[in-house]
Amino acid sequence: MKGAPARRTTALVVGLVPLILGLALALGSVPIDPSRWAELLAGGGTRLENTIVWDLRAPRALAAFTTGGLLALAGVLMQALLRNPLADPYLLGISGGASVGALTAMLWHGSLPPSLAALAGAATCASAVLLLGSRQLAFDPHRLTLAGLAIAAGAGALVSLILAIAPPGDLPGMLFWLMGDVSNASPGAGSIAVLILAPLIATACADSLDLLALGEAKALSLGVAVRPLQWGMLGCAAVASATAVMLAGNLGFVGLAVPHLLRLGGVYAHRALVPLAVLAGGALVTLADTLARTVVAPAELPTGALLALLGVPVLLGLVMRGSR
Numbered sequence: 001m002k003g004a005p006a007r008r009t010t011a012l013v014v015g016l017v018p019l020i021l022g023l024a025l026a027l028g029s030v031p032i033d034p035s036r037w038a039e040l041l042a043g044g045g046t047r048l049e050n051t052i053v054w055d056l057r058a059p060r061a062l063a064a065f066t067t068g069g070l071l072a073l074a075g076v077l078m079q080a081l082l083r084n085p086l087a088d089p090y091l092l093g094i095s096g097g098a099s100v101g102a103l104t105a106m107l108w109h110g111s112l113p114p115s116l117a118a119l120a121g122a123a124t125c126a127s128a129v130l131l132l133g134s135r136q137l138a139f140d141p142h143r144l145t146l147a148g149l150a151i152a153a154g155a156g157a158l159v160s161l162i163l164a165i166a167p168p169g170d171l172p173g174m175l176f177w178l179m180g181d182v183s184n185a186s187p188g189a190g191s192i193a194v195l196i197l198a199p200l201i202a203t204a205c206a207d208s209l210d211l212l213a214l215g216e217a218k219a220l221s222l223g224v225a226v227r228p229l230q231w232g233m234l235g236c237a238a239v240a241s242a243t244a245v246m247l248a249g250n251l252g253f254v255g256l257a258v259p260h261l262l263r264l265g266g267v268y269a270h271r272a273l274v275p276l277a278v279l280a281g282g283a284l285v286t287l288a289d290t291l292a293r294t295v296v297a298p299a300e301l302p303t304g305a306l307l308a309l310l311g312v313p314v315l316l317g318l319v320m321r322g323s324r
Helices: 003-026 034-041 049-082 094-107 116-134 141-165 170-180 189-204 204-213 216-221 228-250 254-264 270-290 304-324
Strands: none
Touching: 003 034, 003 049, 003 270, 034 049, 049 141, 049 189, 049 204, 049 228, 049 270, 094 116, 094 141, 094 170, 094 228, 116 141, 116 228, 141 170, 141 216, 189 204, 189 228, 189 270, 204 216, 204 228, 204 270, 216 228, 254 270, 254 304, 270 304
16 A cells, blocks of 8 residues: 555655754764753854854755755656656756856856856756757657757766866866865855745646646646646756755755655655655755765765765665565
């Protein structure tokens, strides 16, 4: 029976989110006595403790949660729209465009903040894919996929050229950004608004997305406005992906794996899948970032690399269990 596994998965995700967020505030290179946590949460504690927890760790945890939630949401939408289990948020060339924009800003010191340059690059490549991958506003999953792969390949070539001509002193920062990094992320009102509005919009269209999974013809016969739904959800996924990349660079695996993990847990209906993906993706990236800044403290590991090391074995284990 699918209902019981889905309820267990929902309870697990909802229970893990506050636990992981609490660990993100409590753990770090500067240890804080567990007996002080309740006092800090209540607004007490020393000035140094409050600075560490609320000025340093809390914004970073919020940025990590926002990034993971948006990537997981975009993954759910991309897989539903393209009907491709391998679709992820970066299929529209967003990752490649953001990388070109950010690395160009790093190469031209001070010309533009890397986060804004990454957003501009992501928007440019996504727009190019949408224009090249559509024919008279017809939604063609295969054409969109091919256009995305072509744009991503071109962006990858530009990234290689930028790395080849970059001064040696700039290379460590560029490579760290390419591997995914939340340390310099600053979630503003815009990114928080996207995190709130995008899942609400997607959840409002959840029943139509479920019908779309039966095929376009079946969805049309059941009264779904298929074309507006497809383009609207694709735009929602693109905005979510671009915002996430602007915050933390390239964090792979989240948008591809989190929807599959939830489906393996029995969650299929988009009305539950969308909000749970946001929570699970946010918790996963927050956990990875917390480990990245504590495992070898005071040094830091790339969040993206640690995220893959954590997630890939889990996904493979669940796939093997599901196949059995």
